[in-house]
Amino acid sequence: MGHNAMRSNFELLAPGGDIESIKAAIVAGADAIYCGLDNFNARNRATNITFEDLNGIVRVAHQRDCKIFLTLNIMILESEIPAVIRLLNKLVNTKIDGVILQDLGLFHLIKQHFPTLDVHASTQVNSHNEGQILFMGQLNASRVNLSRELNIKEIKHLAQFGHQHNVLMEVFVHGSYCIGFSGLCYISSAKNGNSGNRGRCSQPCRDQYQTTAVGKDYPLNMKDNSAFSNLEALADAGVYSLKVEGRIKKSHYVYTVVDNWSRQLDNYCKQKPLLADTRELYTVFNRDFSNSYLMGDINKAMFIDNPRDNSVDHFAQIADAKSETEIQAVKQKLYDDKTTIIQTVEERIADLDISLLALELTIIGQVGQPLIIRVTTPLQQFEVASTSLLRQSENTVLDSDCFEKRFRSLNNGEYLLTPMNLTQLANNVVVPFKELTIMRDQITCVLNGDLPLVEPFELPKVVRVPQPSLTPSLSVLIANPADIDAVSQPNTAVYYQLPEAMAMEGLKLVTLFQQNPHLIPWFPAILIGDNYQAAVTFLEQVKPSRIVTNNSGVGYAAHQLGLAWIAGPQMNISNSLSLECLQQEFGCVGAFISNEIKRSQIKPIVAPAGFELYYSIYHPMMLLMSRQCLFHQTVGCKKKRFDDKCLRKCDKSASIINLTEASFVVDKQRGDHNALYNPENFLNLDIVAEVQNKFTGFMVDLRDIKTDTQVTVSKAELTALFNQYIAGNNELARSEIEAAIIGHTCNQYTKGL
Incomplete structure (x- = not known):
């Protein structure tokens, strides 16, 4: 019975930036570890691991009751889709326990073609309301990492809701807070x-x-997050996975934090008093600690005016060390304590061997008997046999070359094939070669835990149908009722931004939209608790003909109500698979392409039939x-x-x-x-000419956000100028726009991702 058998209703999830940290997390008592390969993961600065390391890591972790989740949690570009599919074709035949994703296209791809992979929604998806949990659940996410900003009451509500819909909740309990x-x-x-x-x-x-x-x-x-004293509240809330942040931290940090949390969990599960001693947590890197988001107390004590390690300051304060000598003594003790931890980690991980396992094939057989291959690895030994019998042959015969060629693929990142032993095989014998392929597949299946290999998926070639020439239209985003008349011009859609505090404004907004039925509601990215419920109520009462939303939970609700919805620019859409996902899974009618990507990354994106594409050409950033x-x-x-x-x-x-x-x-x-x-505001007029016949519409954001950009004409005049420019790529209108908007940048479009 492993250390984890007690903790059936919890998971302690640890970071693993490099092999040492992964091993440290295993010996410190992690129930699961999340780590990234050299590509497609959201910790580019971590050392990360190679595919060859992965199988050894999974083997060692599984021997100690620990799961391995792989992070593929970034936005995917169109040009990367073939590489990501090649990677998934390999991953699906490993024993990893799940993948952590951000990109909607990747969720869709895995749901359609790699359904045996368990998927989790990354913190990058920013989930904080019921609709988002239903949205992720529909994409087969078995768990969702909740936004770090939520308080325990909000977490409890979503965890209970998740339980009813088969989605588990994961919460960051230790490590960096993001602002x-x-x-x-x-x-x-x-x-x-x-x-x-x-x-x-x-x-x-x-x-x-x-x-x-x-x-x-x-x-x-901000200070670092630590919920070390809040385990009871998290357990009561029904949180399943307690996640430690830190894939760019060293192994002694991971070991210390995981070891402390593991002991804390064990005490909780055995109903022993919880640990209150945080000395070790303060010994390794920290910016001091706060649990204020969790407590729902968003105060100024959550900041610290020093981003570097706070350990010395912390212990100097406790020791009341003032003089240089006293502070030096504090530093020396810290150094000694850390050295002890580093040595402990080295000793405890020394016997964790992730190297490839030797795979020995002994080939046995005489004329008139089946061909037998005996397979020996450090973990098991078994035999497979041919169905037909060996016969004498003068021309094509079974020799070491023929076996090398047929069985080379067993070197699959988990095993290393040693030279084959043919001493028990008669000379000049043969069986049909297709039987060797069958035997190789049988061996692979047994080595793979008796699971047949999943056949590789190949993405069908997209046949590019010439696009009918599109005349893009203009849409304008405002947030002030006083601007409605100025921007309500022919061929111009008017988006009206709804506040994040929807619950307070609900009725007033319903009236505004009922009086101005041409307004298209624009939903913000963050809608927590009652504000999300108010957004759903708004949809039910107003039943707008279409909406734009930056929050997937509102998109989910709109789809349930049969309303046309468009995914906004903060949904970070950067590839065709995401568009397909939005249309097929959620009845979405259109999407904004992310403003983070450049021309060469936008051009290859292909929208599904009847799907609208938008792009914001002017906005405060x-x-x-x-x-x-x-x-x-x-x-x-x-x-x-x-x-x-x-x-x-x-x-x-x-x-x-x-x-x-x-x-x-x-x-x-x-x-x-x-x-x-x-x-400076973002202004990109180039895209109108450079990316032809792709966009249904371009948007300009005329909300009153005071940046350093100065606009010298009225909103009505600016709207008219943008309309002229878009309608015919009008150079005169372009120069007037550039003269009217003083101070702008197009950097993101030039650099891309």
């Missing part, structure tokens, strides 16, 4: 082309900024959205914590400048969360 909602953070992407949605986040939120009005140098840097208050650390705020009232009522803006002179705008609209914007 922004995951999957909706584009700051690293816009700043230097390293997208968090591609696992390349360069963490600009941890950068030093020019000292803010309240004296902070790291105004976006939201870099991240936070459930925290971004004013605490910048210009200050007299309120100690961020609550529902702030969400509803507060509107203000400020700016911060980092040391490389790049400035960012902090903006809070009434009814919305805090957001960080690029100083």
Whole structure:
């Protein structure tokens, strides 16, 4: 009975950035480990592992009751689809326990063609409401990693809801807090082309900024998350998987955190008192700890004005060490403690061997008898036999070359074929060669745990039908009723942004849309709890002819109600498979293509028949959205914590400048969360001419978000100019637009992912 037999209703899920960390997590008592291969995973900076390592890791983990999940949690580009299919064709015949995904196209591909793979929804999907859980459940996700911003009451509600719909909940319990909602953070992407949605986040939120009005140098840097003292509440909430963050951390960090959590879980399951001693957790890397998101207390004590390791400061404070000598003593003790941990890890993982297993084939047979192949590995021995009998032959005979060629594929990343033993085989004998193939498949099946291999899937070639020439239309996004008349022009669709605090505005909004039936509701990406329910009620009451949503939960609800819906730009759509997924699974009628990708990455995307494609050519660039208050650390705020009232009522803006002179705008609209914007708005007029006959429509975002971009004409004039430009690629209109919008960028379109 392994250490995990007690913990049947929990899983402790540990990070594994490299082989040492994976081994450390196994010996420290993890029930499961998530790790990435060298490609297609959201921790590009982790060392990651090769496919050859994977089978050995899975074998060693399984021997110790530990599961291995593989992270494929990034947006996939069209050009990468063949490579990702080649990878899945290999993975489906390994013994991995599941894959963690972000990209909708990948969910769809696996549901259609690799149904034996268990799939989990990554934190990058940003799940925080019931509709999103139903959406993910329909894509066969057996579990969903919930947004780190949720509190225990919200988590409990979703965990109970998940249980009713066969979806388990996973919650981050230890490691970094992000300042922004995951999957909706584009700051690293816009700043230097390293997208968090591609696992390349360069963490600009941890950068030093020019000292803010309240004296902070790291105004976006949050403490680390630790729910170590909240295990009972998480258990009561019905959370299944407790996830430790840290795939770029070293093995001694992983060992320490997993070991402490494992003991905490064991105590809970054996009804012993829970551990309160956090010394070891403070010994390894931390930015100090907070559990405030979990407690629903979003306060300014969650920030720390230092992104580096806080261990020395923590122990110096406890020891009341003031002088240089006293601090030196604290440092020395920490160094010694860490050295001890590193040695412990080295000793405990020394006998975990992930190297390939030797596979020995002994070939046996005389004339008139079946051919027998005896298979020997360190774990088992068995024989397979031919159905026909060996006969004498002068020309084609069974020799080592013929066996080498036929059985070479047994070197499959788990086994290493040793030279074959032919000493017990008569000379000049033969059986039909197709029998050798059958015997090889029988061997493979037994080695694969008596599971026949899954045949490789090949993506059918797309036959490109010449597109009828499209005349794209214009749509305009606004958020102020006063703008409705100005932008309601011929051939122009008007999107109206709904607030994230839907529950407060519900009735007022229903009236607005009933009075202006031509308005198309635009739903935000974040709709938590009552605000999601209010969004569904709005759909039921208004029954709009179509909607745009950046939240998949609203898309799910719209589909259930038979309403036409379009996936918004924050759904991060970057390939044809995602479009197919949206149309086939959820009755979606159209989608915005992500603004993170460039021309050469957009061009190969093919929409399914009758599916509409959109692209935003002008907008203030939201870099991240936070459930925290971004004013605490910048210009200050007299309120100690961020609550529902702030969400509803507060509107203000400020700016911060980092040391490389790049400035960012902090903006809070009434009814919305805090957001960080690029100083310059995005303007991409090139795409209209460069990508012909692909887009049904282009959008311009004229909401009142104060960035450094200046617009010298009215909204009505700007709308008319964009209309002229789109209708005929009108050069005069183009130069007028460029003159009217002062300060803009098209960086993301130039760089791409």
